[in-house]
Amino acid sequence: MNLRESLNPNQLEAAEHIDGPLLILAGAGSGKTRVLTYRVAQLIDDVGLDPQQILALTFTNKAAKEMRERIDALLGDGRAPNWVGTFHAISTRILRREAENFGLNRYFVIYDGDDQLALIKRVMKELNLSDKQFAPEAIRSYISGAKDQLINPEDYADRGNNYFEQNVSRVYTAYQNALSDNNALDFDDLIMQLVVGFENVPSLLEHYQERFQFINVDEYQDTNHAQYRLINLLAKKYRNLCVVGDDDQSIYAWRGADIKNILEFEKDYPESKVVRLEQNYRSTKAILEVGNTVIKNNKGRTGKELWTENPPGDQVVVIETMDERDEGREVTKKIREEMDLSNRPLRDFTVLYRTNAQSRALEDELRRASMPYVIVGGLRFFERKEVKDILGYLKVIVNPRDSVSFRRIVNTPPRGLGNVSVEKIETFAVAQGLNTIEGLVHSKEAGLTPSATRSAQALGTFLADLAERQETVAASEITEQVIKETSYLRELEIEAARSVEAETRAQNVRELLAAVEEFSERTDPPLVRVFLEEAALVSDFDRWDESVDRVTLMTLHNAKGLEFPFVFIAGMEDGLFPISRAMESQNDLEEERRLFYVGITRARERLYISYANLRRRFGGAMPGIQSRFLSEIPEELVEKLSTVRHPASSWGGGGGDGDSFGYPQAQPQQREASTPFGSLRLAEGKKVRHPVWGDGQIMQINGSGSNMRATIRFGGVTKKVMVKYAALETIK
């Protein structure tokens, strides 16, 4: 392995740094994975470190896998470190190993967002909190936020809270107890419990500090406080901590990521070395310049300016389209053109968008054009109803205390065990100190109707039998038995004859079966609980096989860390991107801009950006006004295309109010304004009442959502108002 030949001077400086903290500020496409892998390989090969002393943390399994493989390839002798994984996977691994020391049961199950919500709803019911008054989803996100901040229920209760938070606090306390009763941890717990555990048991922390003398963290700008703390604890003793990140690509503030972690790294580790990687190896000069100019509009960044020796490349293409279908057609057309022009495979193309819902129209058009595609993300495979149903059985088998899964499966498919019976069984089980399976088996004593008793006992026996055999039998066999016994697949297949959805669901079940079989073949021993672990921690993104030749569709968030020769960013409209909720605060808007930056910098050769003048959402239509971000792109770097017929005079001229991109904006009849008082539908010509100026007529509307401005004539005077602040009401 020759570092000198493979790396540029800055990369080399980072890769050769051995002792002490290291911060690598790595711009998009600057080869950070390369540096990271070389560094680790070097630590092992040249410095002679035991690979097991190295810990490497990533955010996706895919990134972890890639890193492991690349290190392996460099070393070429199978000595690659074993502790390379996502925060969640590594934490889980330690938690299970040390469960007894942390006061946990090592067979805990992992609850995803769905399970969390189900449990929260139940807890709320027990507390007599109306889910109308307090949205369970909102409570869930508050609790999740608290855990990201390492705030436990007691601390949460002690903070000066408002009324809503006081109720969150009650739920949080009860929810946490319920989790423990269920022997379950939610996603956020995986990190938090480990931190808490380490803090409570110093000897254990010390053990792991000794074990992991060299720690690497990828995407450091995305760490939240709990993750930060975890790293901090582990690295405290030897301070051999290498973090890599890019503050310009921080796009997860909404889930607790704290950009301060990277900005203040040097404060935390004053002796640290800082290396900047600013040479970009990925994109053309044009693309990079577009990215640079856009991101410059953000304040509060460490300030990098990427450069490249790559060719200048083509202008960025901005396409105006009529509506989302037209946009889909246009994207398809451009892909075909590029393919024909330079003989490119489909896998060279990706279409990125802000919200998952946008994939639909794109899919329709791709399908119509018979262009194979794959959607990465969206509703995750392991979160689909039918898949979760089957997994629910497995979860109960592994952990019969899991009442969330128990409730899910006890009457799925219907077996005559309704609410009344289930509650009787549960009350009985709790009173007798039995788990759910035992409760079923002994349900004769629970006071059910005779037919319900029979049903419950049959289910109980079935589950107990599988639970008993789970250590000796492959996960695939257990899953097959569940599917057979419940007739789950058979029912779906019968239904599939007349319903397309049923066919899809049947396929998902078959795919699950295939996944368990694949797992059972490659794992030894192929235990159910290990399979469940994988299912819980593997995202759809990780399952994506990029070697198959097809167009990739995904959200901009999912695209981070990837690159494609041809990138399309669709739905470039105000209110959609930037998303309306983010348009009011500077911070949120800057995060949206970073997201745009991430999108731009995915492209190697060619970047297409499109927007639609009309976008159907829900039932109705929303006018599409081109995104404010478009005006931040220097005109000379842009080639404008449009499928919309314009009067010749409208072209290229500074149309109207100056914030336009040179296109005449669509003038649809109605636009929706969001105001603190709710949404308001306005249209030009409509009459409105203003609290100060009285009645008037709308002459012109600019912007949309919370940014809508209207020009209104009140008698003789014309006023421009910000709809959000004007407290208008419509009148006949």
Add this chain to the structure above:
DNA sequence: CTCTCGCCTGTTTTT
């Protein structure tokens, strides 16, 4: 107890 119908409401992003 189960199923179906119709109403309501909601789309940001995810480990």
Add this chain to the structure above:
DNA sequence: CAGGCGAGAG
């Protein structure tokens, strides 16, 4: 438009 939820019938 779709998925969730409550009410009411069988």
